[in-house]
Amino acid sequence: MGRKILFVTTDQQRYNTLGCNGGTLSRTPVIDGLAAQGIRYERAVPQSVVCMPSRSTMITGQHPSTHGVWMNGVALPVDAPSVAAVLHQNGYCTALIGKAHFEPFLDPFAKFTENVLARNGEATRLDQPWADGTTGPHRGFDHLEFATHGAAGPLHYARWLAANHPEAVGMFYPVLDGSLQVNSLGGGATGAPQAHVNNISKDWYHTDWVADRTISWLDSLDARDDWFCWMSFPDPHHPWDPPESEVGRVNWRDVDLPESYPQTAAERERILDAKPRHWRMWYDGTLVSNYEAPSRWVPATLTADQLREVWARNAVECELIDEALGRVMRAISARGWDDDVDVIFTTDHGELQGDFGLLFKGPYHTDGLMRLPLIWRPAPSAAVGAAVVDRPVGLVDLAPTFCEIAGVAPKEWMQGAALPKDNADADTRGFERALTEWDSELFGVAVHLRTITRDDWVCTAYKPGTVHDGTEGELYDLRSDPHQFVNLWNDPASSAMKSDLVADLWDHQPPVKSPRLPLVAPV
Amino acid sequence: MAATPSRASIRHHLRIGKSADFAWQIVSRPEILHLWFPGITVCVVDGDTRVITLGSGMTMPETILTNDALQKRFQYRITSPVFKEHLATIDVVALDDDVCLVMYSTDADPAAMALMIGGATLGALEELKRQCEANHGPAIEAVSAHK
Numbered sequence: 001m002g003r004k005i006l007f008v009t010t011d012q013q014r015y016n017t018l019g020c021n022g023g024t025l026s027r028t029p030v031i032d033g034l035a036a037q038g039i040r041y042e043r044a045v046p047q048s049v050v051c052m053p054s055r056s057t058m059i060t061g062q063h064p065s066t067h068g069v070w071m072n073g074v075a076l077p078v079d080a081p082s083v084a085a086v087l088h089q090n091g092y093c094t095a096l097i098g099k100a101h102f103e104p105f106l107d108p109f110a111k112f113t114e115n116v117l118a119r120n121g122e123a124t125r126l127d128q129p130w131a132d133g134t135t136g137p138h139r140g141f142d143h144l145e146f147a148t149h150g151a152a153g154p155l156h157y158a159r160w161l162a163a164n165h166p167e168a169v170g171m172f173y174p175v176l177d178g179s180l181q182v183n184s185l186g187g188g189a190t191g192a193p194q195a196h197v198n199n200i201s202k203d204w205y206h207t208d209w210v211a212d213r214t215i216s217w218l219d220s221l222d223a224r225d226d227w228f229c230w231m232s233f234p235d236p237h238h239p240w241d242p243p244e245s246e247v248g249r250v251n252w253r254d255v256d257l258p259e260s261y262p263q264t265a266a267e268r269e270r271i272l273d274a275k276p277r278h279w280r281m282w283y284d285g286t287l288v289s290n291y292e293a294p295s296r297w298v299p300a301t302l303t304a305d306q307l308r309e310v311w312a313r314n315a316v317e318c319e320l321i322d323e324a325l326g327r328v329m330r331a332i333s334a335r336g337w338d339d340d341v342d343v344i345f346t347t348d349h350g351e352l353q354g355d356f357g358l359l360f361k362g363p364y365h366t367d368g369l370m371r372l373p374l375i376w377r378p379a380p381s382a383a384v385g386a387a388v389v390d391r392p393v394g395l396v397d398l399a400p401t402f403c404e405i406a407g408v409a410p411k412e413w414m415q416g417a418a419l420p421k422d423n424a425d426a427d428t429r430g431f432e433r434a435l436t437e438w439d440s441e442l443f444g445v446a447v448h449l450r451t452i453t454r455d456d457w458v459c460t461a462y463k464p465g466t467v468h469d470g471t472e473g474e475l476y477d478l479r480s481d482p483h484q485f486v487n488l489w490n491d492p493a494s495s496a497m498k499s500d501l502v503a504d505l506w507d508h509q510p511p512v513k514s515p516r517l518p519l520v521a522p523v
Numbered sequence: 524m525a526a527t528p529s530r531a532s533i534r535h536h537l538r539i540g541k542s543a544d545f546a547w548q549i550v551s552r553p554e555i556l557h558l559w560f561p562g563i564t565v566c567v568v569d570g571d572t573r574v575i576t577l578g579s580g581m582t583m584p585e586t587i588l589t590n591d592a593l594q595k596r597f598q599y600r601i602t603s604p605v606f607k608e609h610l611a612t613i614d615v616v617a618l619d620d621d622v623c624l625v626m627y628s629t630d631a632d633p634a635a636m637a638l639m640i641g642g643a644t645l646g647a648l649e650e651l652k653r654q655c656e657a658n659h660g661p662a663i664e665a666v667s668a669h670k
Contacts, residue, residue, distance in 0.1 A: 109562025109643045110578025179529060180635035288527045295527035443531050443634055520642025522635045
């Protein structure tokens with residue numbers, strides 16, 4: 001009997017929404033407790049700041065260029081490498097419960113396996129092709145139950161809600177508008193975009209459902225089983241529509257505006273104008289480069305009160321996740337597994353949440369999207385000491401970490417390394433840099449970014465697209481400029497650092513999948 | 524005003540190792556689209572009207588606009604209220620005696636539907652190529668039976 005793995009992900013969660021990371025708005029005692037017992041990473045970096053590429057990195061252990069899912073709407077091939085398959089081959093029971101998003105959600109032709117499984121109520125398919133030429137359960141998972149940000153579509157949660165509580169289906173925010181664009185409709189108390197009063201019972205909300213289904217799957221296992229469970233909460237990704245009964249936990253009127261939100265329009269515009277021009281164009285509503293940003297919402301219209309309400313609703317969603325995780329931890333304890341379970345908590349990418357006056361996400365490689373919460377509480381039986389690691393690590397390092405926990409050699413296709421246990425371990429094993437990439441091509445707008453995080457600097461080089469000519473860039477000193485207000489790309493005093501980082505960036509680009517996978521859906 | 528267009532135009536193409544005449548005999552038969560378009564399960568033609576059923580169970584009525592054997596161009600319009608506008612165009616172009624290029628274009632409002640439909644047309648082209656080059660498959664059999 002070996003160590004068991006509870007892999008907990010959220011969606012679009014900022015680093016500073018956890019108490020252990022300095023957050024003061026949401027109460028997250030369960031996650032804070034895991035951090036106190038384990039390893040807390042202060043510079044965890046996603047390899048993409050949107051869902052599908054980032055989640056594909058988690059499961060494959062590869063950068064987006066290599067696994068090929070370069071943007072939302074590009075499907076991860078069914079036979080892509082999967083760490084879950086590796087664990088399954090080594091005797092682990094495997095499950096993914098919650099948001100997967102390796103394949104597009106918008107699927108009227110029912111082309112994608114995960115949508116079809118959910119539609120048919122199947123737990124998995126056993127004859128799926130694997131990367132090593134063998135076959136096995138879908139992506140290596142014995143059990144799959146899917147959810148996303150509401151009750152629309154064919155996924156398990158939506159079907160469960162429709163079958164058991166049909167009166168609640170229409171209570172969620174409509175994620176898409178009548179034109180199938182991401183909705184710009186405002187609501188809540190302030191009219192904030194994607195804020196919404198949701199009168200659903202807390203017990204029926206997807207956060208509790210994900211925990212309930214996880215507990216149910218764990219209860220189905222034999223006490224001696226080794227298991228890997230990816231518990232994937234759809235929140236706190238917008239829409240910000242937590243159960244209304246819980247909204248009073250955080251009064252938006254009491255929310256202090258974040259320091260990363262310049263409070264005057266003149267200051268916001270001055271900062272944005274020093275960045276490549278797509279930043280200001282999005283702020284002004286003249287350019288939308290990716291489908292995930294509500295296309296009819298203009299960031300310049302965001303008010304301070306709307307931002308307060310977004311933070312408050314987001315904090316409530318973070319609290320609900322923490323409580324749900326607490327329930328799962330108690331269920332694990334009740335099974336007698338306390339000493340043998342590793343818990344890893346992270347998210348796929350961040351949320352701008354007012355940085356520079358912006359919300360949501362896009363081709364913006366700054367801390368709001370790029371600095372992630374990441375906590376590894378090793379199994380107590382492993383006797384790993386508590387630590388804080390400030391060296392850069394990536395989500396690409398998760399798959400080899402799971403292998404290490406399971407006592408399995410990492411596969412040659414994994415591009416990261418098992419997460420370091422402290423800074424000395426990080427230095428010994430060369431955790432110097434993390435890479436992030438962005439490629440979007442939507443309705444004639446192409447944007448391509450390559451970013452390196454190293455030595456407390458973040459450097460982004462732009463490749464030619466329809467908005468940039470390839471000479472643009474961003475350079476931030478994270479120590480002196482924690483909010484990335486000052487772009488040093490053209491600063492003569494920083495030119496040596498810039499040259500060094502840019503050279504390092506291009507020297508370490510991952511292999512590119514060929515032929516390129518097609519964009520087959522908006523999301 | 525934000526800058527996302529309400530409509531979009533998507534085009535996919537594939538080179539197929541068969542003659543244009545060979546590919547066209549499949550493309551020009553509106554009633555057998557479901558035999559080479561993955562995700563379409565049923566296809567019923569009545570005059571210039573076609574109704575397709577998708578894998579999700581959704582049905583879509585269509586009007587056939589062009590079936591031009593000289594240009595080897597097939598066009599249809601989905602008339603479902605989901606669309607404000609739709610036009611699909613399939614062009615078969617001879618590149619050599621035994622090689623052709625098939626282009627499948629989707630123009631639609633809303634733009635998101637163009638991406639969804641357009642993404643599926645790529646799968647259709649891949650299946651058309653597979654059947655043509657293998658000289659085997661349900662669409663080939665349907666065409667052979669019709670001769």
